[in-house]
Amino acid sequence: MLAYKHNFSPHRYFLWNNKDIRFKNKSLFFRNWFENKIILVGQLLNEDGYLLSYGEFIYKFKIPITPKEYAIVFDAIPRGVVSLLNSSVVDVSNIDLHENIIIGNINIKDKCSNKQIRNIVCDTTIPSARFFWSNIYGDIQWGNAWKIANKYCISNKVKEVSFKMLHRIYPVKHVLERFKLNIDYKCDFCGMEKETILHLFFACIYSRMFWIDIKNFVTKEIGPVVLFNGFDIMIYFRNSDIDKDVVYLITFHIHKCKWSNLKPNFFHFINEVYVKQL
Known part of the structure; x- marks a missing residue:
């Protein structure tokens, strides 16, 4: 270490x-x-x-x-x-070769494990995304937010997209703007508003229509009306009526559409899900 x-x-x-x-x-x-x-x-x-x-x-x-x-x-x-x-x-x-190096209450020159040092650092370090999402959605059970994606049998690629969204490091154009690139910072889907993470995956008109199609399909299949909001998409899905891993597959579809220069499409998504299940 x-x-x-x-x-x-x-x-x-x-x-x-x-x-x-x-x-x-x-x-x-x-x-x-x-x-x-x-x-x-x-x-x-x-x-x-x-x-x-x-x-x-x-x-x-x-x-x-x-x-x-x-x-x-x-x-x-x-x-x-x-x-x-x-x-x-x-x-x-x-220069004193025997000088102690203290992190928290541990002298790292003594016998100590990386786990002990990591626990001290983690206790005093709070991800910046935590403040951002808390300002938007209020109280969040962050223990669930950090761990929930690992509870489901989904591929690492799907988990990676969810991880980057939650930590606000997904490479939307708003994130890339800090590098002062000579590109258009408007949304790849609608071309009208600045492409932020929340806009791309939820607020964009094309993404919202896609989520409405998903909502109608789920409501028709299982009965109760299922509503998707920004919290469910960005943080973790709280509705117990459907499998929560579905939301990760939906956001992954939006991710693939962005980098394939396509628009989110409900029928393409359903075909993908059924093909993988067969």
Whole structure:
């Protein structure tokens, strides 16, 4: 488990367990370097601000390392960091290798599991989507919202769409607008309003007509009138008269139509569902 700081400082830029310094997509840790207090990238620069050559490294630190080990570490260091450190002086005299690292009430240098650390982080971290949907729909049983999709026998692709909708990371054009792309941000279905998650899956005229067709079909088949609202589609379906996994299949159909340049179609959806059941 790696713990990172957001207050980046090149003068305290660590070599080990650094997400930016990797070999074969894995962070590095060489114990013999660490025990000899080679900890920061800044220690590997010469007086001119350039990375030490192999000979300069051996002369400076007096530890035996192989050329391969040298190449792994030095090739992994981002050149942008070297530029930031150019002509800097790094003082390692005050570095305490035995300094405790505390997260919550756990010292991660002691024996502890990733589960313990994750539980502490999760207890203090609230997804931003929670505030957004709570402002729209009021009180939500978030324990059900996060877990309910995993209770049904549906494919991971269907679950992924539901997950992205709930966390507000589904790539509708409103989400992509932050990247300032040169595209039309209107809805792919109606072409009239901005394409948000709520609009695409519920409020768009084509999606609403699709949901009305579904409602009429379900009402005809099971008797009671079944109404679909934004909460049922975006958070979780609360009606007990029909199988709740059907809603996930319906939103997945809308998802496929968006990326196939088609409009949601009730007859196509029914054919898909029956074909998969056969």
